[in-house]
Amino acid sequence: MVRRPGDSARAPRPPKQEQETASEEITEVAPGVLRMQLPIWMPGLGHVNMYGLMDDRGLTVVDPGLPGPKSWKALKARLKSAGYGVKDIHTVVVTHSHPDHFGGAGRIKKEAGAELITHKAFTTWSLDRTGRNTLSEVEAERLEQAAIDEAERYTGPSLEELPALRDEDASALDDFTEEHQRQSVPWGGNTPWGGSKHPMPPLKKRVAIRAMRLVFAPPDPSRRVKHGASIQLAGRTWLAIHTPGHTLDHLCLYDPEHGILLTGDHVLPSITPHIAGSKQGDALHSYLATLDLVAALDGVKLGLPAHGHPFDDVPGRVDAIKEHHEERMEKLRDASLALGPATVVDLSHELFPERHWGVMAESETFAHLEHLRGVDAVERWNEDGTLIYRAAPRT
Numbered sequence: 001m002v003r004r005p006g007d008s009a010r011a012p013r014p015p016k017q018e019q020e021t022a023s024e025e026i027t028e029v030a031p032g033v034l035r036m037q038l039p040i041w042m043p044g045l046g047h048v049n050m051y052g053l054m055d056d057r058g059l060t061v062v063d064p065g066l067p068g069p070k071s072w073k074a075l076k077a078r079l080k081s082a083g084y085g086v087k088d089i090h091t092v093v094v095t096h097s098h099p100d101h102f103g104g105a106g107r108i109k110k111e112a113g114a115e116l117i118t119h120k121a122f123t124t125w126s127l128d129r130t131g132r133n134t135l136s137e138v139e140a141e142r143l144e145q146a147a148i149d150e151a152e153r154y155t156g157p158s159l160e161e162l163p164a165l166r167d168e169d170a171s172a173l174d175d176f177t178e179e180h181q182r183q184s185v186p187w188g189g190n191t192p193w194g195g196s197k198h199p200m201p202p203l204k205k206r207v208a209i210r211a212m213r214l215v216f217a218p219p220d221p222s223r224r225v226k227h228g229a230s231i232q233l234a235g236r237t238w239l240a241i242h243t244p245g246h247t248l249d250h251l252c253l254y255d256p257e258h259g260i261l262l263t264g265d266h267v268l269p270s271i272t273p274h275i276a277g278s279k280q281g282d283a284l285h286s287y288l289a290t291l292d293l294v295a296a297l298d299g300v301k302l303g304l305p306a307h308g309h310p311f312d313d314v315p316g317r318v319d320a321i322k323e324h325h326e327e328r329m330e331k332l333r334d335a336s337l338a339l340g341p342a343t344v345v346d347l348s349h350e351l352f353p354e355r356h357w358g359v360m361a362e363s364e365t366f367a368h369l370e371h372l373r374g375v376d377a378v379e380r381w382n383e384d385g386t387l388i389y390r391a392a393p394r395t
């Protein structure tokens with residue numbers, strides 16, 4: 001999910017806790033709350049935590065892993081060790097619209113008749129679902145393997161961050177005409193910042209990506225909640241905390257009585273989630289503001305992240321992540337002052353090592369530039385459809 005400039009230059013380091021392979025061990029991390037780890041094959045991440053919330057009705061699971069047979073097998077095994085079956089699940093909560101979080105949700109909803117809760121902004125596609133439902137197990141395994149092979153060859157930022165899970169890309173799912181390719185980020189060049197030329201992937205790669213997208217179609221939620229909504233699970237009341245930034249639809253769950261926060265990807269113990277710049281506004285502003293929001297929640301004693309170990313100091317981790325973004329913005333201002341007027345692509349090359357150059361690095365650079373523009377630290381203008389940024393001199 002996150003590798004930072006200079007990483008490659010250093011000696012090999014022990015894996016970060018978010019990169020540890022999924023353990024079969026199940027731990028009760030708080031009364032009535034189980035941590036179960038599911039394997040994922042996203043570059044840069046080793047597992048996703050599926051939390052189980054136990055109550056007298058059965059079980060709620062939060063973020064039930066990737067789509068595909070491998071994750072499903074692990075999910076069933078973990079449930080069995082915990083003394084449950086899929087049919088015992090009455091509710092699924094999905095923190096945000098990334099495939100390692102929503103993957104198993106649709107199948108659980110269908111097989112257990114479970115309620116599926118997301119934030120109200122949860123992104124779904126207008127995909128023709130009939131085709132997907134007729135996938136045989138063999139076909140699903142073949143598509144999954146194609147996706148895994150593709151992930152293993154991939155060298156850029158995390159696949160989770162591919163900006164593919166959006167409505168405007170839906171039309172490209174089953175239609176690989178030139179026109180759709182041209183319009184579809186990240187291979188077309190129609191980025192909000194312009195001036196980006198990323199070659200269309202070869203046919204084989206496009207087929208694998210199509211397979212991934214089919215397997216990755218997000219499920220339809222049965223209950224979409226707003227910020228502040230209360231949800232009864234595991235015998236207590238959880239409050240829905242809307243935390244846009246990593247994605248627009250990101251949701252944390254807060255149990256004020258026991259001081260527990262399910263943080264999803266919003267606050268992770270040792271890595272920083274990707275922030276994608278968008279046409280809609282200052283995503284980094286939303287992210288930083290909602291970091292402050294969760295840091296200010298009363299009496300949080302335990303953060304339960306979607307990747308990595310439970311951690312106790314949520315406000316301390318928030319400070320560290322904010323500091324990281326401050327440093328990035330300072331570096332960006334310095335680069336801009338040195339370069340003079342420059343494009344997002346040029347500036348991204350100053351921030352990221354060459355192996356990460358590309359649309360995702362540009363997207364994060366764009367997010368930082370738009371945030372700096374919001375505080376008048378950079379100015380921006382448009383030259384023939386390409387955005388040009390220049391830092392204001394430091395005072």
Ligand SMILES: [Zn+2]
Nearest residue numbers: 098160246265
């Ligand atoms: Zn995510």
Ligand SMILES: [Zn+2]
Nearest residue numbers: 098100265306
């Ligand atoms: Zn994630």
